[in-house]
Amino acid sequence: MSRYQKMSLISFQKQFSTEEACHDYLFSLKWSNGFCCEKCGHDAYFETKTRKHKLYECKKCRYQATVTVGTVMEKTRTDLIKWFLAIYMIAHDKRGVSATRLSVELEVTYKTAWLMLHKIRQAMRKRDANYTLAGIVELDDAFFGAPSEGGKRGRGTDKTKVLVGLSL
Known part of the structure; x- marks a missing residue:
């Protein structure tokens, strides 16, 4: 684990x-030792510029791939x-980022920002599923929202408890 x-x-x-x-970074992550066809393993390729990204085509089997x-x-x-x-932005804000904020900051439509946000969250969820807590584990709890009318605050409240776990 890194x-x-x-x-x-x-x-x-x-x-x-x-x-x-950004493209070069993705290329180095995907093909750290240079291009290698995912289908046949051949390392020679043609490079074509598409509308947005470069397209890599294997010279042997004609399989096409991009860094994305x-x-x-x-x-x-x-x-x-x-x-x-x-x-x-999503990885560095512990409070979370809304699709509205992404839309404004990235100058994209709300629909695009919402889709980006959900795809990134899904990828983070998949990655986090690979790790289990080990060693010293610390837990903390919190209660969110105002107390109900005449209700108690803190422990003993009728609010839903949120637990947070951390593995050191």
Whole structure:
């Protein structure tokens, strides 16, 4: 399991300031040793520029792939810069990010922001399902909302309890 490394907004902007930089990063993640056809394993390819992204076609079997295939960004028409920034915003805000805020910040429609948000959350959920808590586990609870009329606050309240677990 890799350790999470927090990245500042400034360093994020420096590293992913262009569409090309985002593309190159995805390429290095997908094909760390250079292009390799997922179908036949051949390493020679043709490179074609599509509307938004580069398309890689195997010279041997003609299988076509892009860097976004198999990711939340597959078949998207939204710029990679906007996807990367959305992922950054969602991963760095512990309170959560709304689709409305994403829509405003990324200058996309609400419908696009909502879809991006749900795809990213689903990917995060799938990734988190691979890990189980181990070692020292700490728990804390909290109650959200105002107490009901004449009700009790804190422990003993009729509010729903929220538990948070952390594995160190």
